[in-house]
Amino acid sequence: KTLELYFRFPWILGRHRTGSLGPYVDGLAAAMRERGYSRQYVRVVVCAATRFGEYLRAIGIKESRDINDELAARFCADVQARGPFRHGPRAIRMVLEHLRRDGVIPSVSHEPQKQDPVAELLSGYEKYLAEVRGVVASTIRDYSRGARRILQWARQRHRRVQTLRGRDVLAFIEELAGARPTRCWRNRLTSHTRLFLRFLRWEGLLENDLASA
16 A cells, blocks of 8 residues: 555554545555655645545535535635645645546546646746746746756656756756856856756655755
């Protein structure tokens, strides 16, 4: 069982597995582990799924197929009205996506066609820059180009961004800094790379903080 990789105490494991979404949490954790999410973020999403399941039971939702985006939005609003729910809405979206992939709940017809992983990551980064960091549109485009550089560098070396280490970041900076040997370019390259690495950590895609590498 995958949950044992993330939770130790039997009573916590029991709470996760006996809720309304209990039959699906091991699969959810396994899918996130396969996609390279950090241990901490898997725990966040599983806990959010369990809280959502408890909410569904409390309002009388007995069938998993009755779960929908409206119920998820109501749950998030209810929790946020009572206190901070960091990463909550995004975690619940991941739960719904997992349930749809497994055929537990129906897909919605208006869902956009799935983008390639790089485009999805860059889209999330641009949203993060605008909504979390408050960056203006023209600067967002510049930072996005910086993110694309390191993604392309990693792809050329058949590396997933989740597997990058500090030595990889240093090698990337040294290699690209040589293309334009000016202090201004090196500072800009370093700044763009650090901000993208902070975003990856914020998203739970990096276990360690590489921004200080």
